[in-house]
Amino acid sequence: MRIVKLMVVQWYFDFISPYAYLQSERLDKLPAGTQIEFKPVLFAALLNHWGQKGPAEIPSKRRFTYRDVLWIARRDSIDLRMPPAHPFNPLSVLRLAIALGCASDVVHTIFRFTWAEGNRPDDPESWDKLIERLGVRDAGERIAQTEVKSKLRTNTEEAISSGVFGVPTIVVGKELFWGYDMTGMAAAFIDDPHALDDAEMQRARTLPIGVERPR
Numbered sequence: 001m002r003i004v005k006l007m008v009v010q011w012y013f014d015f016i017s018p019y020a021y022l023q024s025e026r027l028d029k030l031p032a033g034t035q036i037e038f039k040p041v042l043f044a045a046l047l048n049h050w051g052q053k054g055p056a057e058i059p060s061k062r063r064f065t066y067r068d069v070l071w072i073a074r075r076d077s078i079d080l081r082m083p084p085a086h087p088f089n090p091l092s093v094l095r096l097a098i099a100l101g102c103a104s105d106v107v108h109t110i111f112r113f114t115w116a117e118g119n120r121p122d123d124p125e126s127w128d129k130l131i132e133r134l135g136v137r138d139a140g141e142r143i144a145q146t147e148v149k150s151k152l153r154t155n156t157e158e159a160i161s162s163g164v165f166g167v168p169t170i171v172v173g174k175e176l177f178w179g180y181d182m183t184g185m186a187a188a189f190i191d192d193p194h195a196l197d198d199a200e201m202q203r204a205r206t207l208p209i210g211v212e213r214p215r
Contacts, residue, residue: 006033006035007031007033007034007035007172007190008035008037009030009034009035009036009037009170009171009172009186009190010036010037010039010162010170010171011023011027011036011037011038011039011168011169011170011171012039012041012155012159012164012167012168012169012170012171013038013039013040013041013107013167013168013169014040014041014042014043014090014094014167015040015090015093015094015097015110015111015114015121016043016086016087016088016090017043017167017168018065018066018069018080018082018115019069019167019168019179019180020111020167020168020180021080021111021112021114021115021116022069022072022073022076022078022080022180023168023170023179023180023183024107024108024111024168025078025111026076026078026180026183027183029183029184029187030183030186030187030190031187031190031191034190036104037102038097038102038103038104038107039102039155039158039159040094040097040098040102040107040152040155041094041152041155041156041159041164041167042090042091042094042152042156043090043166043167045156045160046156046159046160046164046165046166046167049160050165052165052166054087056086056087066082066086070082072180079112079116080115080116081115081116081117081118082115082118083114083115083118083119083120083121084118084119084120084123085120086120088120088121088122088123089122090121090122091122092121092122092127092143093110093114093121093122093130094152095142095143095148095149095152096110096130096131096134096136096139096142096143097110098148098151098152098155099139099142099143099145099148100134100136100142106134109130109133109134110130113126113129113130113133162174162176163176164176164178165178166178166179168180170182170183170186172186172189172190173193175189175196177189
């Protein structure tokens with residue numbers, strides 16, 4: 001009989017990311033015994049730290065991204081309806097998730113409200129519908145608490161210190177698995193921690209820089 005080992009992983013996400021939504025719908029594919037710590041972060045802060053632009057800030061990449069996520073969702077039978085406008089301000093829903101303990105059902109409810117039903121969570125009317133669905137009467141007061149704001153900053157700083165550069169990212173020990181398409185790779189590593197130990201994987205890890213682009 002196979003013994004199921006408990007593995008704790010961190011999942012860094014921002015509700016602004018459709019790819020994070022897609023991965024949220026596939027976290028149940030991780031091996032049995034995987035315990036997920038939900039870590040909301042501010043994607044914009046990651047971009048600022050690493051000096052990157054978000055997909056929605058590059059016109060051609062923006063068009064590609066929106067069609068890409070729709071294609072993936074249809075291919076993988078995941079409900080997806082684009083919100084009325086994107087990007088939106090995710091700060092309130094990130095803080096709301098933290099204020100409600102980052103419980104799995106809360107995170108999934110916010111993601112599905114936004115990306116399966118096509119709502120914009122920073123729209124006042126949509127916000128009211130969301131907090132009613134979550135059964136939170138004092139949402140405004142909760143997300144304004146200092147400790148909630150501090151926790152979001154701490155999560156983001158922790159992500160950066162771990163080398164996280166985008167969302168969604170699954171962190172298993174010191175290994176980072178970025179993006180929806182790396183869900184399977186993360187699952188394989190959780191199942192077998194030696195999955196990345198072969199010689200070519202190790203060589204790829206330390207491959208030297210050949211040429212650097214002038215800055």
